[in-house]
Amino acid sequence: MFDALLLPPGGPLLLTLLGLLICRWRPRAARWLIGTGVLFGYLASISLSSAVLERGLDLPALRTPAELSGSGAQAIVVLAGGLKTRQREYGGTTINDLTFGRLRFAARLQRASGLPLLVSGGYRDHDEEPSEAAAMATCLREDFGVEVRWLEDRSRDTHGNATESARILLPLGIRRILLVSHAAHLPRARAAFIRAGFDVVPAPTLAFSSGNGELDLSDWLPNARTAVVNWYLLHELLGQWLYRWRDGA
Structure with a gap:
């Protein structure tokens, strides 16, 4: 609100x-x-x-899966970006476009690094199943052929993503992580995960701007x-x- x-x-x-x-x-x-x-x-x-x-x-710089796989991380953490409801072709609720973009990069990163995956997101539409994490795991398994090691399905925001992921990973001795989210979201997410006790390697995807630094008339026109x-x-x-x-x- x-x-x-x-x-x-x-x-x-x-x-x-x-x-x-x-x-x-x-x-x-x-x-x-x-x-x-x-x-x-x-x-x-x-x-x-x-x-x-x-x-x-x-914003953190974009890096390829090959570049990130040598970071010394122990696991990959992927943050949810929301759900889409009443999607008949998927049998009901599924992930939205933001989440799909993050999962696509996470799948490539997992194949390049071989690291285990944690998906984080506890939002449920009207408190009904599936959670974001469950829908993410289904997408990774069925659409990308990648298995998820841990599901964190209790968080409701970025702060919760960090604290609830810490409950799962830190007792296992997993502290250094590759954190996957949109480039614009990662500065806030990285700070939250550092406060939760993690050593974070940002793994950004889908930056919005081209970054060429050139201006033309279209940059002044609303769209x-x-x-x-x-x-x-x-x-x-x-x-x-x-x-x-x-x-x-």
């Missing part, structure tokens, strides 16, 4: 609506709110903002895909701030 009101499109719409509501009594404040809402909505939907937000997140990317990047930036405030870091 909090991020829905703060992040676009909710945040810009809320500012604009407040401006319209008070325009009769506070015209100057109303103009400021409406202008800020429109500007926020515009900036949240252009590619130039994506580049700025990614710099603020300090729907960029709005989705910027929402995700803003969500991660807000998550980093909240985690630092909560943990006193």
Whole structure:
């Protein structure tokens, strides 16, 4: 609820609506709110903002499975990104596109390294089965031919991914891990796993920007895909701030 009101499109719409509501009594404040809402909505939907937000997140560099397999890690941990419900072709609930992208890279990484896999994600749609972790294990086994060693299906957020994975792996003497998630999610996830006691080697996948550093007219034009990317990047930036405030870091 909090991020829905703060992040676009909710945040810009809320500012604009407040401006319209008070325009009769506070015209100057109303103009400021409406202008800020429109500007926020515009900036949240252009590619130039994506580049700025990614710099603020300090994303880890992308590396190949061959490069990561020599890291000395003892296991691979893959973080869930959500579920999709009522998918008839898959018999009901299955993983969403975010999770699938992470699993695809994790499968390649497992084949290159031979390391055991832990899948982490306890969300269940309306508390019904399967959990994210169970759906992830099914996808890895049936679609990629990769078996999962451990299922962590109690967590509900990134902090929980870290603490619940620690309950499973640290007693087994597994401390150094390859942590697989989207590049934009890994700075926050890595910090959470380090606080939980792990030695983390980031294994990022699916960075959003091309990183060529060249600007053209299209970078200033709003588009729907960029709005989705910027929402995700803003969500991660807000998550980093909240985690630092909560943990006193």
